[in-house]
Amino acid sequence: MKKLPHSFYERDNVLQIAKELLGKILVTNWKGIETSGRIVECEAYNGVTDRASHAFGGRRTARNEVMYAKAGTAYVYYCYGIHHLFNVVTNKKDIPHAILIRALDPLIGIPEMMKRRGKKELDHALTKGPGSLSVALGITVFNNGFSLRSEKLFIAEDGFVLSENSIGISPRIGVEGSGEAALYPYRFYIKGNPFISGRKN
C-alpha cells in the first residue's frame, strides 16, 4: 500500500481524479489508532464555474480558503449543524477544485468506528454518507487544511483495480438548489457496493 503522489491530485481534470479515487483507501491515524476504508463514492466540485461549489464565481472567503490551497489538501467543513464533510482539494494552487468523499467500505479499525458512531452492531450505515464517514474516521473541522500525505491522514492505493463497467455515474446529491449544476453527472460510485449513500439509490 502506498500513498498517492502529489501529481495524482495536481491534474486539471477533477472528474477524472474523482473517478480514479474510487477503490483508493482513506486512512486516519489519531493517537496510534488506525482506521481506514476504501472509497466507494465521491462527487466532483468543478471550481468557479460550478454553481454547487462553495467557490462558484470565484468566491473566496475564510471558510473556503482551503479550496484554493495546493492539491492534496483536506477541506473539511461543518454543515447543517451536524455533519462534517470531508473533501480532497485538487488541481494547482489558486484553482478551487475539490472532491467530496461520500462513502467508504470500512477496512481497518471497524470496532473503533462503531464506537465513534455509537453503534453496537455493524451495519451498512457505518460509513455511508459524508457526515457518517467523517465521524467514523474521526475527521472534524480540526483537520481542515491538513495534507493528505501526512502520517495521520492520507489516501493510499493497494493495487485494487476497478473495471470501467463497475463504475456508476449520476447527478450529485443535496445540490437541488444549484440550478442546472444540480444535473451535472459529477457523482461517481462503485456499482453494487452496499455502502453507497443516497436515500433513493
Added chain:
DNA sequence: GAGTAGATCCTCT
C-alpha cells in the same frame, strides 16, 4: 417500504 420532521451551528448577506 416510503415519506416527513427534527436536529442544530457556522458562515456569509
Added chain:
DNA sequence: GAGGATCTACTCA
C-alpha cells in the same frame, strides 16, 4: 438572520 454539498428515526400505510 437565513440557509446550507445531510442523516436518522419515527410515523403511517
